[in-house]
Amino acid sequence: MALHLNLLHEEILEHRQRQRDPLKIGIMVLVSFGVLMFLYYMWNAYRTLEIKGRLSVVERDWAKVEPTVTAAQKRSTELSNIIKTTRVLDEYVDNRFFWGPFLQKVALCIAPNTQLTSIDGSVLEDNKGIAVSIEGVAAGREPRAAAEDLRQMLTEQLAQSYGDVKVEFKALEDLDTIVNVSGTNLAMARYTLTVGFNPSPAAKTAAASPSPRPTRGPKQ
Amino acid sequence: MSQVHIRKDQIQKIALSTVGFVFLLYVYFNFFLGPLNRSRNTMLTAMKEKQSKLDSSKSEMSKAASLEQQAKTATTRFAAFKALNPEGAPIAWFPPRIKVFFANEQVDKAVARLEGSFGFKQAELADWLRYNWVINIPQADYARLGKAIADLENTEPLLSVTKISIHSLQDQPQFQQVDLVASNIIQKK
Numbered sequence: 001m002a003l004h005l006n007l008l009h010e011e012i013l014e015h016r017q018r019q020r021d022p023l024k025i026g027i028m029v030l031v032s033f034g035v036l037m038f039l040y041y042m043w044n045a046y047r048t049l050e051i052k053g054r055l056s057v058v059e060r061d062w063a064k065v066e067p068t069v070t071a072a073q074k075r076s077t078e079l080s081n082i083i084k085t086t087r088v089l090d091e092y093v094d095n096r097f098f099w100g101p102f103l104q105k106v107a108l109c110i111a112p113n114t115q116l117t118s119i120d121g122s123v124l125e126d127n128k129g130i131a132v133s134i135e136g137v138a139a140g141r142e143p144r145a146a147a148e149d150l151r152q153m154l155t156e157q158l159a160q161s162y163g164d165v166k167v168e169f170k171a172l173e174d175l176d177t178i179v180n181v182s183g184t185n186l187a188m189a190r191y192t193l194t195v196g197f198n199p200s201p202a203a204k205t206a207a208a209s210p211s212p213r214p215t216r217g218p219k220q
Numbered sequence: 221m222s223q224v225h226i227r228k229d230q231i232q233k234i235a236l237s238t239v240g241f242v243f244l245l246y247v248y249f250n251f252f253l254g255p256l257n258r259s260r261n262t263m264l265t266a267m268k269e270k271q272s273k274l275d276s277s278k279s280e281m282s283k284a285a286s287l288e289q290q291a292k293t294a295t296t297r298f299a300a301f302k303a304l305n306p307e308g309a310p311i312a313w314f315p316p317r318i319k320v321f322f323a324n325e326q327v328d329k330a331v332a333r334l335e336g337s338f339g340f341k342q343a344e345l346a347d348w349l350r351y352n353w354v355i356n357i358p359q360a361d362y363a364r365l366g367k368a369i370a371d372l373e374n375t376e377p378l379l380s381v382t383k384i385s386i387h388s389l390q391d392q393p394q395f396q397q398v399d400l401v402a403s404n405i406i407q408k409k
Contacts, residue, residue: 022230026237030244037248044253048260055267062270062277069277072284079284079291081344086294088344089301089378092405096380100370107362115393119386122401 097123097130097199101161106134109153113146113181114138121195130162132195133170139179143189147172151193163198170194304378305406310334310351314404318355321375325368331356335401350403352382357398359389365398378405 006012018024099121110116114136121132134154138146151167158165171192178185226234306313315332322330335352357365369381383401 021233022226022237023233026233026240030237030240033241034244037244037253041248041252041256044256044260048256048263051260051263051267055263055270058267058270058274062274065274065277069273069280072277072281076280076284076287079287079295082298083291083294084344085347086298086301088342089348089405090297092380093377096373098370098373099381099384100366100373103362103366103369107366115388117388119384121385122383123380 102130102132102158105157105161106154109150109157111146111149111153113140113186114150129164129196129198134193134195135191137175137188137190139181139186139188141186143174143187144172147189147191150191154193154195158195158197161201163200165195165197167193167195301378302407304376305404307409309409310337310404310406314351314353318353321372322357322368325371326364327357327360327368329358345405347408348405349408351406352401352403355398355400355402357400359392359395360398361394362386362396365396369400376404379403 102121103119106116106119115138116134116136118135119132121130123130136150138144138150140146147169151169155165155167158167169191171190173190175188175190177188179188180186311334314334318332319330322328332353332355335354337349337351339349340346360368365386369384372379373381379402381400381402383399385399386396387398389395389397
């Protein structure tokens with residue numbers, strides 16, 4: 001085996017140590033990472049700029065249509081409010097109680113031997129019904145029977161148009177007064193009737209098909 | 221096998237490089253990439269929002285157009301309701317109108333006075349007020365009165381008679397004295 005003498009041992013070792021210098025290697029690694037990160041940053045910056053461009057396009061488009069859309073939204077809200085208000089007003093109009101037909105029905109029930117002295121009626125709170133008080137006098141051989149006839153007639157007439165009709169005597173008393181009707185002297189009775197009913201018709205009538213908004217009034 | 225001997229100065233250099241690397245990462249993420257990403261995310265969110273607004277704007281426009289069609293009847297009716305009542309304070313025009321109305325029905329001397337006005341609980345009628353009126357008719361014939369009330373109810377859709385009181389006159393039993401309580405819905409001016 002040949003003998004090999006390395007006379008530059010120290011120089012070579014020094015060269016190797018310079019090559020393996022951790023600071024140098026670290027700086028190289030840092031620079032490499034720095035370059036990679038810079039490239040990544042640039043890629044991201046490019047994407048961001050692209051998004052910014054798209055955003056400005058969308059904003060331009062929106063700025064063009066915004067006044068129209070805002071006006072349309074405002075108009076929609078206004079129209080919705082009008083529709084709702086009109087619906088509530090229509091309900092109010094439809095749910096009113098019409099006194100004209102009621103007065104007509106009362107007039108139809110009055111026989112020549114009965115007379116009304118007062119009618120006091122009112123619509124109960126929240127349209128829960130109608131309450132009427134009718135006072136009058138009846139004349140006849142049996143004045144109480146005449147008053148009863150009126151009560152029955154009222155019940156019959158009102159039941160044709162209204163629901164839950166109740167006509168009851170609150171008071172019925174004979175009077176000492178004698179009245180002359182068509183040449184005949186007749187006894188008299190004073191009565192007070194309480195009438196209660198629901199303005200909406202009875203169930204069988206309510207089941208019928210809806211009709212246009214009624215215009216009500218006494219028949220001529 | 222050769223063993224790697226790391227000297228003290230080399231360890232210091234490695235440590236210095238590590239610190240430099242950490243510092244580089246910190247600066248990069250906090251001052252460069254982080255703000256960039258945040259700004260990009262903000263722009264993306266803004267863009268999505270605007271885009272969704274743009275997309276919904278088309279449906280909003282078509283909805284408004286169709287609503288306009290649907291609401292034709294309602295708007296006409298609403299305008300008619302509004303037109304029922306003239307401008308000005310109701311106390312100024314309602315009593316004369318009632319007087320003229322009953323006079324045209326051959327029921328004279330009708331006097332209307334205001335009992336009060338109230339707002340509505342319903343949000344839909346926030347712009348409307350209910351006015352309660354007492355209408356006094358000192359002398360009326362029953363048949364004419366009935367017809368007049370029916371005509372009033374038919375010509376004034378926003379007026380509702382809530383109370384009625386008819387009493388025959390002592391000296392003239394063919395005539396009646398009448399008190400009506402009517403409530404009228406009137407838009408706030």
